[in-house]
Amino acid sequence: MFRELKIEMPEFEKVEYKPKPVREILLEMKNLSELMIDLAYSAALFNDKELAEEVLELEKKVDTLAYLLDMTIMIAARNAEDAEALAGVAKVAGATDKISDAAADIATIVKQNIGIHPIVTKIFEQAEEHIARARVDEKSVMVGKKIGKLNLTAKIGVDIIAIRRGRDWIVKPSDDEKILADDILIARGTPLGISKFRDIAEGKIKRIVGVKDDATAK
Amino acid sequence: MFRELKIEMPEFEKVEYKPKPVREILLEMKNLSELMIDLAYSAALFNDKELAEEVLELEKKVDTLAYLLDMTIMIAARNAEDAEALAGVAKVAGATDKISDAAADIATIVKQNIGIHPIVTKIFEQAEEHIARARVDEKSVMVGKKIGKLNLTAKIGVDIIAIRRGRDWIVKPSDDEKILADDILIARGTPLGISKFRDIAEGKIKRIVGVKDDATAK
Known part of the structure; x- marks a missing residue:
């Protein structure tokens, strides 16, 4: 049983x-x-x-x-x-x-690197949505911001579907969840959006275009 | 292997x-x-x-x-x-x-009717979203309509997540998918929305309030 x-x-x-x-x-x-x-x-x-x-x-x-x-x-x-x-x-x-x-x-x-046959992966590469992970750098503009305030869905077409914080997992985080440095973010979005998302999390892009409170960015 | x-x-x-x-x-x-x-x-x-x-x-x-x-x-x-x-x-x-x-x-x-302990089900009953199935009656206003035209998401807060048509399954149907009599619809929505959805599919409600082309309803 x-x-x-x-x-x-x-x-x-x-x-x-x-x-x-x-x-x-x-x-x-x-x-x-x-x-x-x-x-x-x-x-x-x-x-x-x-x-x-x-x-x-x-x-x-x-x-x-x-x-x-x-x-x-x-x-x-x-x-x-x-x-x-x-x-x-x-x-x-x-x-x-x-x-x-x-x-x-x-x-x-x-x-284990067994790999998937290219005929299978090809179609998925063209699929609209990708999932990716990114670690939040301490210099990222995301640090200390609430997910809702970042407005990633509207701005870059990306949704944060989960956060790993050390050994804890937050699945389907609410808009009120604050992002901390070293968080591992799991996000879903278009390939272009995901690529931008990674750069923002890693602190390579300091402005999320259109986000009002990005004055805190250097 | x-x-x-x-x-x-x-x-x-x-x-x-x-x-x-x-x-x-x-x-x-x-x-x-x-x-x-x-x-x-x-x-x-x-x-x-x-x-x-x-x-x-x-x-x-x-x-x-x-x-x-x-x-x-x-x-x-x-x-x-x-x-x-x-x-x-x-x-x-x-x-x-x-x-x-x-x-x-x-x-x-x-x-097998083993059942789930009430302390578990209680919380889910309060959950925002329900999933339910409904069979489309031949007298339903849905028959012959495209999903996109029904506009169920905006009108009653319900999404059709799958259709079973005989032995075939259409998962995540597109807006262009036409609903046929006897389709089994699987839908996700608020408890109230799902209840309305069932009545519409079963032909008990003849008007989907706000849907423009419901002139075909008797």
């Missing part, structure tokens, strides 16, 4: 048991595994090893959450009725873990 | 070998499996057996595509270099199949 414990468990830095509602853990697992699939396909199709690395980072996070969820479920079940209903949750979580493993499989292919 | 053949293969109506580019098959598998995940979670969280059925329908389709892809890859590989590059594609397809299986696992839980 519960997932098998992963062999790589000792890799976890610390799996501290912090009580957290079952629904929150499951929702987080769902969001992270969906992000993993998005990133994994992009990594494979554009042979992007950096994205592949992020997928493998995400897998560790999902594994940790799966472990935390099992513990929480065991503690939450107080009678047979509870146990039955929670078994359903455990199964959904198990399937989520399987999804995350499959995404990690794809990422591993990319890391 | 290649996926194991599924035991349930005899269920396929006919797996006719029609030559199709590898990239197209893989892209279709990717889109269908992503749709499956979306539908599977919605099915689980809202205990929606109809959505669960659609997920299982989609799995059959993905299985058929996986089989077709294996055949195509075998035929396409003409030398060692080809074979190596195509092995990568086969692995990505294998992972996609695994994702689709996991989504089907979730759907099976829903069908």
Whole structure:
């Protein structure tokens, strides 16, 4: 009924048991595994090893959450009725873990340089949207700004779909989320937009054309 | 290197070998499996057996595509270099199949009435967006209209994310796609919007308020 414990468990830095509602853990697992699939396909199709690395980072996070969820479920079940209903949750979580493993499989292919046949990648290069990662340089105009204020969607056609901050992930960040130096941003947009986005994050472009509050830029 | 053949293969109506580019098959598998995940979670969280059925329908389709892809890859590989590059594609397809299986696992839980603990479903009920399916009645004002013309996004806050037409699936249909009687529409939107959407598809509401060309409605 519960997932098998992963062999790589000792890799976890610390799996501290912090009580957290079952629904929150499951929702987080769902969001992270969906992000993993998005990133994994992009990594494979554009042979992007950096994205592949992020997928493998995400897998560790999902594994940790799966472990935390099992513990929480065991503690939450107080009678047979509870146990039955929670078994359903455990199964959904198990399937989520399987999804995350499959995404990690794809990422591993990319890391191992197995490669994808050019006839496949060609069509995707022409696809409208790319996904890319960028690390925010301390000199970037993004530092300390809220995502909503940057207005990247309107200005350069790019959406930040996730932020990795150290070992924490913020999936579908809100407009109020502030960007910090050293954040890893995962963004989706047109190839041109993504290229601009990278330069802005890395501090190579100091003005996001049209953004009103870019007076802070040198 | 290649996926194991599924035991349930005899269920396929006919797996006719029609030559199709590898990239197209893989892209279709990717889109269908992503749709499956979306539908599977919605099915689980809202205990929606109809959505669960659609997920299982989609799995059959993905299985058929996986089989077709294996055949195509075998035929396409003409030398060692080809074979190596195509092995990568086969692995990505294998992972996609695994994702689709996991989504089907979730759907099976829903069908078997195992259920999800109420503490989990509660939060999702308050979530902004729902996913639902609706069959287009022959008397619906939608019949024969292009999606773009219906303007559902602006009018009722609902997006059609997929259409099932018999055994065919149209994922992310374009604005030019015409809706036919008996289409199964999968839509995403606010709870209120989705409820209106169902009534429109089933022919209970004859006017989509604000849509210019609803003069055809009785």
